Amino acid sequence: MHTVIRKATRADLPQILAFIRALADYEHLSHAVQLSEADLERGGFGPRPFFECLIAEFEGRPAGYALYFFNYSTFRGQPGIYLEDLFVLPELRGQGIGKALLRRVASEAVQNHCGRFEWSVLDWNQPAIDFYHSQGGQLMDEWRIVRVEGEALTRLAAASGEESQ
């Protein structure tokens, strides 16, 4: 095949930003994309990097990306990998590029002594769920993410210190 997967560098920032925007557009969530190239540089290539990124090239040109970070399981006593974004350009799908990215992130997990590799899926996206099952993924059916953001986060944080000390 003609897919090469490599770690992203600072030079890829404009391409990663374009991919993130294309992913948001594909999900009809363009309005939700707030990040700039400077944000992305600070997040991934600053003194305290919050993520790592892989670029897939197909026949010599950028075809997709995988963006992930490490989490930690206290029960296992091991880190894990959480895959935040996986994207392949619509016109290049069906070539195994997404699968190659997924497997490469799994390989990063094994090389970094991770016990788990996780990501999220919408519960109504059955084709995706079927594909993930075929790749060895299991759905954590009983668990739900709770999120606090915006004003609610500011309020919750402001309450800190009222009780402590």
Add this chain to the structure above:
Amino acid sequence: MHTVIRKATRADLPQILAFIRALADYEHLSHAVQLSEADLERGGFGPRPFFECLIAEFEGRPAGYALYFFNYSTFRGQPGIYLEDLFVLPELRGQGIGKALLRRVASEAVQNHCGRFEWSVLDWNQPAIDFYHSQGGQLMDEWRIVRVEGEALTRLAAASGEESQ
């Protein structure tokens, strides 16, 4: 009140390990706890720390802990905090210690320019869900975590390189 919340140090490792075991015991998951003090030290205090930890002290003695790490939202272009464990000794509940820990983690999120603060809850744990709602949390109802671990992770990783390059 008499609750003090402070960052954990290496000296707290035996206490954190005891708390993690107590949490597992409370969840009837003691058999799932595989970590040693050395694992915990490597994970939290090594050259590449995977988590941060807060200790709550009530009337001068350790009463609970919160263990969290940073994730990243590409749409926001900001890190977030994911709370892995929150635990208060059963005999010290009802004193606001858990709430104080939760608020302090929210405060860490705000101080670190995070856009989100997240954690997980079992979908049948209605008292917990009600409490989280009261604290400003929203349930991400449509999303499910997919997890690959153990043999399945090894297999997925081994398939990497077959296609790429």
